[in-house]
Amino acid sequence: MTDPAFDPRGLAPDRLVELYRQMVRIREFEERVKRTFAEHPGVIRGHTHLADGAEASIVGSVAALRPGDQLTATYRCHGYPIALGSDTAAMMAEIYGRATGTCGGYGGSMHLCDPERGFLGTSGIVGQGIPHATGAAWAAQIRGDRDVVLGFFGDGASKQGAFHESLNIAALWKLPVVYVLENNSFSAGVRTEQEDANAAAGEPLATKAKAYSMPGVTVDGGDPLAVYDALSAAVARARAGEGPTLVESRVYRLSAHGNSIAPPGVPLHYPEHEAISRFGAVEEYEAAKRGDPVPRFRAALVAAGVLGDAPARSIAADAAEEMQHAVDTALAAPFPEPAAALEHVYAEAPA
């Protein structure tokens, strides 16, 4: 260790490098989704929402889990399955609407899932996946196997009734769930302090935990080790049967809320970030870019002597190759047969 201030939070060097590798993979995946709009116009239709800027929060959270644990997420959902080990080629194929996609082309970017790895899916309706995490935690409590569930959602979701109702239930029943509120400072195109009473009063959003008599912590979501630390404590508490925690992970979304939306035939693109397009806050956005968690963690690991230049380059090259393969195979993959549109409404097709 060359940086005496570096605190690995008890993680061995190979795990630290692994966290970084997962962050790079998520970033590369999101970059390739974004580039698809320019490089392969028309290949992605509908809605995509990117997690660039949230990589540290995602990776640090998932690192606190063990096999058997589960999670639910929002429509901004590409990062979690990557951290869990899902097949990125199948994910890209899903985003491209192909038959080989994670969900066979039925769900798309907003509705990835991987139940075998514990990813129980997403809600495209803001905040409505929070009760699912709560219910999965109830099932875990009844099983008695000490599994824990993470419910990921954004700052906007914390204004939904489903959020408040769920936190009340989880605290009341001492459910093994950790609510991870990824506060990316914007609810679509509106700043958090314009629509959140805590934020408007200058208080953290984790203040909401007080209303439900559960711990609420705010953590720098740009630091994967800080997130890992906070989540590890919350997960341990949940696993011990002591109930839920609300973790506010403060991140800065580096892309716009989502791509432009238009009818078929009209090209889609990623617009400028709302900080600039709506608020003219160029310097704020540039500062966020300078604080980008991916190079920030790489620099920390390099300074600590955990990661050398050559391995860092190799991680980047591997991620680039993996995601190039994801794009290439997804582009070549077949679309679902039109007749397949009528499948999967019920477990068995009606007679």
Added chain:
Amino acid sequence: MITTYARAIGAALATAMRADPSVVVLGEDVSVGGPFTVTTGLAEEFGAGRVLDTPISEAAICGVAIGAAQSGLRPVLEIMYVDFLTLALDQLVNQAAKARFMSGGQLGVPMVLRTQGGAGQRGAAQHSQSLESWLCHVPGLKVVMPSRAVDAAGLLASAIADPDPVVVVENKILYPRREQLPEVVEPVPIGVAATLRPGRDVTVLAMSRMVSESLDAADQLAAEGVEVEVVDPRTLVPLDLPAVLDSVRRTHHLVVAHEAVAHGGFGAEIAATVQKAAFDDLDAPVERVGAPFQPIPLSPGLEDAYLPDAASVVAAVRRVLGR
């Protein structure tokens, strides 16, 4: 054994819970039986861990049931009045009904949502509605609406075993009705209608409380020499269309009777479907019995005037027969 519609449902829940430890009951006041005593005794037998009183949070408890179903439980959720389902509609419509589809078949939601509707208890406009047509409009949901205790118990058993979300729409007026049941109630398959009275002149396809009203109407009309066949679809989605068509092809006349507002009601769907499938077999346009297009009033005289009943069915039969 003589029992009631309410007690038959409670007994079916207990049977399912004894057979399968993953079956759990949750809802408002369920440990004390709820307002209609349907779940009375379950908490004593199975404990508070499997018969769970929830906060008054319809959205979250519906979502909790979904998450629990995706994680291995077989939850039976009670929404106390169908009128309160509005608060849980996102969970039911956008989440439960679509999870399997959006995941390409990976995420099933084997949950049951029990609720009850219907007027006649002077409950006024927010505790008396019949909203089943909303549910029937959502692909991914199954909807059953039993009129008899034997079907309420048998359909509930099938609903709990079903891999997809099933909404069971009970009726508050039917809960205390007494009925002779066999000692062992067999599961009633979802999607199978029952002919409750044979007749050659006209088919009355009746749902929930309107089944007994239609049987009363059939008695009255028999005295005039009109033979009414009363068919209860029991399941609305998936509808047993072959059974309906079989009856209509013999009687050549169809009346659809439900308590819900006729405008946009499920009877309209049945009428359109039957007229398309059996136009040449019909001697007259399909008649519908339903409530007027207005909220439900409180005052006894007003509510009685609002509610469709046996007389409404008799009038509709006369119209469809041209008498």
